[in-house]
Amino acid sequence: MSFKSGFVAIIGRPNSGKSTLLNTLMHTKLAITSDKPQTTRNNILGILNQEDYQIVFVDTPGVHKPKTALGKSMNKGVYSSMQDADVIYLVIDATKPFGRGDEFLMERIRNTDTNVFLVVNKVDLLSKEELLETLIKWQNQFEFKEIIPISALQDNNIDELLNTTISYLEEGVQFYPTDMLSDRSEDFRIKEIIREKVLYYTRQEIPHGVAVVVETKDESDTWVDIQALIIVERKSQKGILIGKQATMIKNIRLAAQRDLKQLLGKKVTLELYVRIEENWRNKENKLSELGYKEYDNE
Numbered sequence: 001m002s003f004k005s006g007f008v009a010i011i012g013r014p015n016s017g018k019s020t021l022l023n024t025l026m027h028t029k030l031a032i033t034s035d036k037p038q039t040t041r042n043n044i045l046g047i048l049n050q051e052d053y054q055i056v057f058v059d060t061p062g063v064h065k066p067k068t069a070l071g072k073s074m075n076k077g078v079y080s081s082m083q084d085a086d087v088i089y090l091v092i093d094a095t096k097p098f099g100r101g102d103e104f105l106m107e108r109i110r111n112t113d114t115n116v117f118l119v120v121n122k123v124d125l126l127s128k129e130e131l132l133e134t135l136i137k138w139q140n141q142f143e144f145k146e147i148i149p150i151s152a153l154q155d156n157n158i159d160e161l162l163n164t165t166i167s168y169l170e171e172g173v174q175f176y177p178t179d180m181l182s183d184r185s186e187d188f189r190i191k192e193i194i195r196e197k198v199l200y201y202t203r204q205e206i207p208h209g210v211a212v213v214v215e216t217k218d219e220s221d222t223w224v225d226i227q228a229l230i231i232v233e234r235k236s237q238k239g240i241l242i243g244k245q246a247t248m249i250k251n252i253r254l255a256a257q258r259d260l261k262q263l264l265g266k267k268v269t270l271e272l273y274v275r276i277e278e279n280w281r282n283k284e285n286k287l288s289e290l291g292y293k294e295y296d297n298e
């Protein structure tokens, strides 16, 4: 039996459902998701192992016009994943009209010689007629190798996407050990779960201005005590995050604690602190410190 392997870059505009798709493909939650754009800030690998193939999916930040050094760094991660890919999934939100942001991304797509699939997501929100209209608009943009409508959230047509992808892969080596699901460390996943809860409970400018650092982790076989720091950009944001009588930070802490218990399989006690770092998204040293400059040397 021959063994196939390859890299699949999952790219698209913010909020199109890339991380939801990664999690559905992997049958487990590797990437956090939210209804706020620019949730994903780092590339995250999902390694799907079967007897006869290994697919390395790369979830990437949503491509957008960057306004900060953090935004620039996020876009670099996307372009780097495209260079290494055997297949690119361009994930679109089928409920959104084709816009200027899509044009920006299509310019990049037209410059690759990789197999590009148009993955039309969120079809659960559309009628058949609306879906047809979307498909007609998009297929004029580029010669996509495949056009596959899906619902990442409802696990609809994901098998078709997977089987079609396998048919494009070549015989190859196993890139990662079979027991490895992702390239991301436990600390990365802990801080992302905390950030997900901040995104869930807050709105407007707060989600974009927040970063999380795991400061200490004491543990035994049955329990773990975690102290984490939430970084914001302004004093007013700190006030909102803590909330009246500290209710906001308590909600964030309890929700994160619940998910962390599931992730780590032990009792979790989480303590959260909030610190102000003015304009951190434009400070190169802060971005490095926070793990947001992974692709700057490429």
Ligand SMILES: Nc1nc2c(ncn2[C@@H]2O[C@H](COP(=O)(O)OP(=O)(O)OP(=O)(O)O)[C@@H](O)[C@H]2O)c(=O)[nH]1
Binding pocket: 012, 013, 014, 015, 016, 017, 018, 019, 020, 021, 032, 033, 034, 035, 036, 037, 038, 039, 040, 041, 060, 061, 062, 063, 121, 122, 123, 124, 125, 150, 151, 152, 153, 154
């Ligand atoms: N109805 C519906 N909603 C979806 C589907 N896929 C994703 N969503 C929702 O769309 C929102 C964005 O999903 P994410 O997976 O975080 O999107 P993303 O493309 O990774 O976003 P960024 O990290 O900002 O680039 C979330 O609220 C998801 O629940 C889908 O198939 N149907």
